[in-house]
Amino acid sequence: MEEPAGPFRCHDVPAVPEALRRLRHDLMAWALAAGVGESRAQDIVLASYEALANVADHAYHGAGSGVVDLDAAVHPDRIEVMISDHGRWRTPVPDPRPVSLRGRGLLLLRASADRADITSGEEGTVVTLTWDLDPVRP
Structure with a gap:
């Protein structure tokens, strides 16, 4: 990477599938433009x-629709990447099916x-994700 890219900020995005898919594509374009390798950008x-x-x-379960903020730098x-909402954390309901992919999002x-x-409180939840530029992995 040559020069650090400017920040990527999208605030008050409706927390609905169509808007989130668009945000996903915009984030990918930003990461690639920032010089991030394709594999790391996909992560x-x-x-x-x-x-x-x-x-x-x-x-926002039971509270109507809400918004999400995304800040990347x-x-x-x-x-x-920081993802923030203004809702309240709700404990997931266990899936009764014997094999379920539900509930594995945090692991992913x-x-x-x-x-x-992940920090959660009365004002919402903030997820902060970090990737080292020169990762040291076994």
Whole structure:
């Protein structure tokens, strides 16, 4: 990467599938324009989209529709994406089916990012995802 790219900010995006799909495509375009390799950009988009989908599924249940904010930035040593909602965390209902893919979203985003931090409170939930620019992995 040559020069750090400018930040990518999208605020007050409706937490509905159509808007979140568009945001996913815009994030991919930003990551690639920032000089991120395609494989790393796919990891960024996969984990970010999973966090966005969790907002749609969990943050505004029973409260009508809500919005989500996404802020991404390239720092000298890392890429950071923050996804924020203004809803309330709701514990997922267990899926009665014997084999279910539901409930694996947090595992997916943690596996796709170098670090994933989730803080939840009265004002909403913030998911901070970080990827090292020069990852050191075994």
